[in-house]
Amino acid sequence: SFLAAPSKVLFAVALDENSAVSPNERSSSIVGNQWDILDFGDIEKKLAENLNDEDIERVLQCIDAVNKVKRLKLANCVNITGAGLEPLRGSLIIEQIDLGLVGAHQSPKLYPEPSISCNHVLPILDTIIATEGCALRHLQFPLVWLQEPSTDSEFHQFLQRYNQMWANRGTISCLECNKGLPVGSGSRNEWIGTDTHGPEYGQQYNTCYGCFKHYCYDCKMNFCSTCQMDYCDDCTKMSDCQVCGDSHCNDCCEHECHECNAKICSECVKEQYECYGCVEGQVCHICGDCDRVFCSECCNFEPGMISCEECTNNSCDDCRLRRFLQGEQDCAECNKRIAPLIVRESIVSRSLKEEVESLKAEVKELKRENKELRSRNWN
Ligand SMILES: [Zn+2]
Ligand SMILES: [Zn+2]
Ligand SMILES: [Zn+2]
Ligand SMILES: [Zn+2]
Ligand SMILES: [Zn+2]
Ligand SMILES: [Zn+2]
Ligand SMILES: [Zn+2]
Ligand SMILES: [Zn+2]
Numbered sequence: 001s002f003l004a005a006p007s008k009v010l011f012a013v014a015l016d017e018n019s020a021v022s023p024n025e026r027s028s029s030i031v032g033n034q035w036d037i038l039d040f041g042d043i044e045k046k047l048a049e050n051l052n053d054e055d056i057e058r059v060l061q062c063i064d065a066v067n068k069v070k071r072l073k074l075a076n077c078v079n080i081t082g083a084g085l086e087p088l089r090g091s092l093i094i095e096q097i098d099l100g101l102v103g104a105h106q107s108p109k110l111y112p113e114p115s116i117s118c119n120h121v122l123p124i125l126d127t128i129i130a131t132e133g134c135a136l137r138h139l140q141f142p143l144v145w146l147q148e149p150s151t152d153s154e155f156h157q158f159l160q161r162y163n164q165m166w167a168n169r170g171t172i173s174c175l176e177c178n179k180g181l182p183v184g185s186g187s188r189n190e191w192i193g194t195d196t197h198g199p200e201y202g203q204q205y206n207t208c209y210g211c212f213k214h215y216c217y218d219c220k221m222n223f224c225s226t227c228q229m230d231y232c233d234d235c236t237k238m239s240d241c242q243v244c245g246d247s248h249c250n251d252c253c254e255h256e257c258h259e260c261n262a263k264i265c266s267e268c269v270k271e272q273y274e275c276y277g278c279v280e281g282q283v284c285h286i287c288g289d290c291d292r293v294f295c296s297e298c299c300n301f302e303p304g305m306i307s308c309e310e311c312t313n314n315s316c317d318d319c320r321l322r323r324f325l326q327g328e329q330d331c332a333e334c335n336k337r338i339a340p341l342i343v344r345e346s347i348v349s350r351s352l353k354e355e356v357e358s359l360k361a362e363v364k365e366l367k368r369e370n371k372e373l374r375s376r377n378w379n
Contacts, residue, residue, distance in 0.1 A: 006043045008061050035068035041075030041103040049074035056084030059366035066091045070135070075106075078114040082121035089127045091135075095212065097125070098140040105227050105251040107266070108143040112154040116142050118299050122158045129165045135211040136165070139192070140229070141202050149196035159194050159202060166191040174206075176219035183216050184207045203228065210235030226252035287316035289323075308334050317341060 033138035040048045056077065063069070066088055074080070078101050088094060099116060100108050118259040128134055138163065144157050172181050182191045182205045193200035206214050209229040215221040225246035231238070236249045240263035255264040287306065307314035315323070321327040321341045335342070340373060
């Protein structure tokens with residue numbers, strides 16, 4: 001199907017706008033029942049950003065999330081308070097709730113700060129972790145909840161209850177070396193950081209975000225300082241940023257020096273707008289459409305040229321070309337700029353057409369030969 005899973009359900013929910021809140025036959029038949037993973041990162045960012053709690057609540061009800069969804073990722077749902085998570089109360093099946101509100105391999109920093117609130121969310125999470133046989137393996141919290149830690153807060157109390165839930169599960173060991181877990185970097189041996197002075201407050205330890213397997217940090221587990229997640233070696237490849245020296249998922253550390261190919265994390269590039277090591281002081285540019293960072297030297301973009309002075313568009317040329325091909329770009333200046341790309345594109349599509357034609361001819365010829373051979377065999 002061409003619609004991403006959450007789009008399908010949003011579409012169904014929209015159709016049901018005027019009917020009762022409970023799932024009805026029409027929507028159930030549209031959305032089907034493949035709901036292990038409900039990831040709002042699969043839908044258009046703009047759409048997710050505009051969803052409110054009522055929307056989320058209707059979606060969760062419509063798909064019977066409490067009995068179906070194992071992984072819930074609220075990527076880009078920055079407009080919610082969390083009240084819409086109500087239908088998840090007491091879920092025995094949910095394994096992961098990612099309240100980080102950003103997509104995979106994105107920095108958790110959000111501006112403006114999202115309004116998701118402990119008051120709405122924690123009582124719901126409590127019904128999940130208090131249920132016997134609860135399947136929860138991984139919790140990711142929004143960064144705003146972690147920034148001013150206080151032992152008096154409701155959130156802090158919740159972290160302790162969550163740690164208790166893990167403690168009740170008995171001994172868990174590193175799948176590689178068998179060392180008893182958890183071993184965070186502090187001395188507290190807890191599954192989620194509660195040291196209000198530590199940098200890892202509210203972060204879950206020793207649990208891969210991708211596969212939920214448990215490893216120690218000496219074996220297969222890595223912490224990425226951009227997306228601030230633990231990943232095991234099997235789920236994501238890591239590199240060290242040559243500026244800050246921290247370890248990052250390759251998808252998070254996507255900028256590469258054109259001279260030495262050293263990886264630079266997006267954090268270091270974005271904050272300082274510089275390429276380090278080789279291109280001192282050169283400004284890099286970020287495409288307004290695709291978020292790629294372009295070096296003035298490693299790509300063909302002249303400094304200051306990624307944005308158009310005519311229409312103030314700051315897309316990269318690939319994005320300009322895409323928009324042109326979709327008939328969405330009216331600016332003559334932008335079109336002039338990507339003229340060589342347009343020409344190349346039309347040559348490519350023409351030569352593809354020619355190739356298809358010659359293949360067709362070839363097939364025809366083969367069929368004819370085949371027929372001829374067969375008729376010869378008959379005689
Ligand atoms: Zn280990
Ligand atoms: Zn993993
Ligand atoms: Zn990462
Ligand atoms: Zn860095
Ligand atoms: Zn370099
Ligand atoms: Zn772009
Ligand atoms: Zn650069
Ligand atoms: Zn323009």
